[in-house]
Amino acid sequence: MNKSAQQKAAHVTTRRLYDMKQNGEKISVLTAYDYTMSRILDRAGIDVILVGDSASNVFSGHNTTLPITVDEMIYHARAVVRGVQAETGRAMVVVDMPFMSYQLSGEEALRNAGKIMKEHECDAVKMEGGRTIADTVRRITDAGIPVMGHLGLMPQSIYKYGSYKVRAEDRAEAEQLLEDAAALERAGAFAVVLEKIPSSLAGEISGMLSIPTIGIGAGVECDGQVLVVNDILGLNREFHPRFVRQYADLNTIIEESVRRYVSDVQSGGFPSAEESY
Ligand code: KIV
Numbered sequence: 001m002n003k004s005a006q007q008k009a010a011h012v013t014t015r016r017l018y019d020m021k022q023n024g025e026k027i028s029v030l031t032a033y034d035y036t037m038s039r040i041l042d043r044a045g046i047d048v049i050l051v052g053d054s055a056s057n058v059f060s061g062h063n064t065t066l067p068i069t070v071d072e073m074i075y076h077a078r079a080v081v082r083g084v085q086a087e088t089g090r091a092m093v094v095v096d097m098p099f100m101s102y103q104l105s106g107e108e109a110l111r112n113a114g115k116i117m118k119e120h121e122c123d124a125v126k127m128e129g130g131r132t133i134a135d136t137v138r139r140i141t142d143a144g145i146p147v148m149g150h151l152g153l154m155p156q157s158i159y160k161y162g163s164y165k166v167r168a169e170d171r172a173e174a175e176q177l178l179e180d181a182a183a184l185e186r187a188g189a190f191a192v193v194l195e196k197i198p199s200s201l202a203g204e205i206s207g208m209l210s211i212p213t214i215g216i217g218a219g220v221e222c223d224g225q226v227l228v229v230n231d232i233l234g235l236n237r238e239f240h241p242r243f244v245r246q247y248a249d250l251n252t253i254i255e256e257s258v259r260r261y262v263s264d265v266q267s268g269g270f271p272s273a274e275e276s277y
Helices: 003-008 014-023 035-043 070-086 106-118 131-142 155-161 171-186 199-208 250-267
Strands: 027-031 048-051 092-096 124-126 147-152 191-195 213-216 224-227
Touching: 014 027, 014 092, 035 048, 035 070, 048 070, 048 224, 070 092, 070 106, 106 124, 106 131, 131 147, 131 171, 147 171, 171 191, 171 199, 191 199, 199 213
Parallel strands: 027 048, 027 224, 048 092, 092 124, 124 147, 147 191, 191 213, 213 224
Antiparallel strands: none
């Protein structure tokens, strides 16, 4: 086997994530929406890249995730898959099914999930909801498409809840969430994102399920963690929730770099003789 074939051999699969949970190995997940970022994430050893519908916020500047369409998700997903393929090919790519692409009927959901899978080589789709979408999850997984669930704070339902506050703090809502998580596992989901719920509840769900839980603002007892890549890189100056750990301040670095470029162009200091032909 040549070097590149060896590197391509380690692609992360749903089976691998399941085994990671059983072995107590934590799963790392970050979002990406474009080719350049996806190359960096794959090279850095991320297990899963989520082409999140958060693209609607951080890429397109909408206030919510609701406006993004299936075709726009496919556009981002294609770029991300190409980025992984250009590097080690290891990272699994999961694509969010956008708002209203799976709620109308099981048939419509399957058609859209199939379109997302067919139009580029991603590994799985992600959907928000529990018992209400369990039949749809079953239908999609029966067709051979892996589904990641998403419970707790579900940004596609933000107008229903009216706020981004922590979910399931009282026992009644926690019991509902436990039932939703169990329903997703029974329906064939291979993993579940738990967003912004108490750590103790996330720990309880992680202990109850045999499939991995991926937390965002859900504490360390989840089987893996996901964050929005723009947040950990400090690209977004306005958004600093408690659950984000910021590893860089790229906003400042980029702004200062652009200021220096503008000044060099204005002063005639760029390009130099070495930068010219
Ligand atoms: O769209 C997204 O980025 C997500 C993650 C935050 C879990 O769903």
